[in-house]
Amino acid sequence: MGAGHRFGRFLRSAWGSLRASAVPYTEWEARELEHLFALLALGSAAGIPGPPTLLSLDLLPFLEREILVLQAGTRRAGDPWGDLFSTFDVT
Amino acid sequence: MFLFTGKGGAGKTTCAAAFSLALAGADRQVLLVSLDPAHNLGDVLDLRLGAAPREVAPGLFAMEADLERVVQEKTREARRLVEEEYRYLSVASLDPLFSILGQAPGVEEQAAGEVLLDLRDSCSRRGRILVADLPPTGQAWRILSLPALSLRWARSLLDLRRKVLDRRRTLFHVLGEETPARDMEGRPLPLEEDQDPVACRLREVAARNEGLARDLQDRSAARVVGVALPERLSLLEAARLEDRLRRWGIPLSALVLNRAGRDLSLKEWDFPARKPDLVLENLDREPRGREGLAPLGRELKRLFLE
Numbered sequence: 001m002g003a004g005h006r007f008g009r010f011l012r013s014a015w016g017s018l019r020a021s022a023v024p025y026t027e028w029e030a031r032e033l034e035h036l037f038a039l040l041a042l043g044s045a046a047g048i049p050g051p052p053t054l055l056s057l058d059l060l061p062f063l064e065r066e067i068l069v070l071q072a073g074t075r076r077a078g079d080p081w082g083d084l085f086s087t088f089d090v091t
Numbered sequence: 092m093f094l095f096t097g098k099g100g101a102g103k104t105t106c107a108a109a110f111s112l113a114l115a116g117a118d119r120q121v122l123l124v125s126l127d128p129a130h131n132l133g134d135v136l137d138l139r140l141g142a143a144p145r146e147v148a149p150g151l152f153a154m155e156a157d158l159e160r161v162v163q164e165k166t167r168e169a170r171r172l173v174e175e176e177y178r179y180l181s182v183a184s185l186d187p188l189f190s191i192l193g194q195a196p197g198v199e200e201q202a203a204g205e206v207l208l209d210l211r212d213s214c215s216r217r218g219r220i221l222v223a224d225l226p227p228t229g230q231a232w233r234i235l236s237l238p239a240l241s242l243r244w245a246r247s248l249l250d251l252r253r254k255v256l257d258r259r260r261t262l263f264h265v266l267g268e269e270t271p272a273r274d275m276e277g278r279p280l281p282l283e284e285d286q287d288p289v290a291c292r293l294r295e296v297a298a299r300n301e302g303l304a305r306d307l308q309d310r311s312a313a314r315v316v317g318v319a320l321p322e323r324l325s326l327l328e329a330a331r332l333e334d335r336l337r338r339w340g341i342p343l344s345a346l347v348l349n350r351a352g353r354d355l356s357l358k359e360w361d362f363p364a365r366k367p368d369l370v371l372e373n374l375d376r377e378p379r380g381r382e383g384l385a386p387l388g389r390e391l392k393r394l395f396l397e
Contacts, residue, residue: 023262027271030258037251042188044195051244052237053195054205055296057165059248060188061172062288064180065274 035073038066092211092221092306093395096231097318098328102349105378106318106371106391107224108135108153112381113388115151117396120219123153124210126203126234127226130155137380148381152219161202166193179275200230204237208303228328232335235315238304239339245297252290256282307341314344314395319367321351333365345394349373369394 041059043050050056095107104125111123122144125132132155133140136147142160144152166189174182192198207223214221225231259272260282272280281287284294306312315336319329333343348367371390378384 023265026258026261026265030255030262030272033251033255033258037248037255040251041248044192051248052201052204052241053192053198054162054165054201055241055244057169057192058296059289059292060169060185060192061176062292064173064177065280067180068275 031069034066034069038063038070041066042070092214092223092313094223094225094231094235094313094315095318096225096228096315096332098320098325099227101318101320101325102371102373103318104132104135104224105384106316106347106349106387107222108132109378109384109387110391110395111151111153111222111388112148112384113392114220114222114396115148116388117392119150120217121151121222122210122214122219123147123151123222123224124206125155125224126158126206127224127230128158128199129226132224135379135384156203156206158199158202158206161205162193162198165202165205197233200226200233201237203230203234204241207234208238208299211303211306228332232332235307235336235341236339238300238307242297242300242304245293245300249290249293249297252287252293253284256284256287256290307339310342310344315341317343317346318349319346321348345369347371347391347394 039048040050041063042056044053044056093107093110095103095110097103104127107123111121114121123132124144125140130140132153136153138145138147138153140147140153140155142154142157144154147153169192170182170189173180173185203226210221210223213219225234259270259280262272263270263279263282270279272282274280284290307315317329317332319325329343329346333346336343345368346365348370350373351370352372369390371387373387378387
């Protein structure tokens with residue numbers, strides 16, 4: 001096995017490892033951004049400063065996923081450390 | 092577009108009606124709308140008005156917007172779309188949300204803003220001048236600041252939405268078909284802005300409000316007219332109106348001093364705002380109907396068109 005081949009294997013393995021650790025983080029980030037979006041878009045219903053109410057009403061028909069994400073977030077809120085540790089694969 | 096406001100009882104409806112009649116008399120096509128939930132435009136014109144425009148004089152159409160109905164219609168439309176679009180949540184489970192959104196404080200001012208947006212578009216298509224009789228000062232500045240406020244919110248939410256789409260695309264590029272960005276039925280979520288209904292709706296809202304927000308800052312497109320009485324409180328309120336509007340970049344185009352009477356010496360009055368652009372003697376304290384409003388209309392037309 002030549003040095004070039006070994007270097008190639010090293011790069012593939014490093015890429016795989018980086019990808020494995022980056023994917024959960026990106027997933028977590030995407031979910032939290034969706035969560036934040038839902039909170040802001042429907043803020044007036046949640047009692048936090050939000051956009052004009054009729055703008056929220058305009059968006060509401062397209063926000064089913066965001067409402068479900070919010071509901072899931074509410075369930076996870078009881079165990080924030082568990083959520084964080086599972087995201088970063090801490091056992 | 093001309094928008095009349097001022098302290099309650101200052102004569103904004105009378106001025107808006109008189110000015111509209113004078114414009115129509117000068118062969119302009121005019122739509123006069125009352126956006127005050129406590130309408131009295133019909134009382135001033137001595138006519139019964141409804142929520143649909145009615146021709147009340149040659150070239151002059153008038154209406155009293157039904158703001159409560161606007162909110163009800165928007166809520167009904169949102170419910171219909173929710174029934175169509177939602178797969179997991181039922182409309183019934185969202186009833187508390189609809190109830191909160193439909194009865195939230197300030198929702199009537201927002202409905203007035205929606206009517207203003209619609210009428211601006213329709214008047215621009217038909218070549219009509221829009222004259223709006225706004226509610227008293229406090230509500231009026233909220234209505235007038237709404238396009239810029241909605242624009243800010245729509246842009247901020249769109250920025251955030253773009254970040255969500257960006258993360259989804261990243262996951263798709265790394266994982267391909269194994270991406271977790273899927274809906275509850277396992278279908279991939281939209282990755283591009285043009286495929287995402289939320290981003291598309293936000294872009295529409297931003298574009299719609301941007302036009303009106305820009306018009307309100309441009310004296311050649313929209314003129315906000317303050318109407319005040321020669322009384323300290325009324326003039327102080329006019330000064331506050333000018334200050335509040337300035338924060339949103341909206342100029343107060345003119346201040347009209349109504350019912351000044353014949354013997355008024357302007358020097359006697361302390362003007363906390365700028366001096367009035369027009370002083371109306373208006374000896375008849377409650378002019379009504381086309382004949383009664385004509386003298387006022389002539390003076391207002393002279394101020395704005397000559």
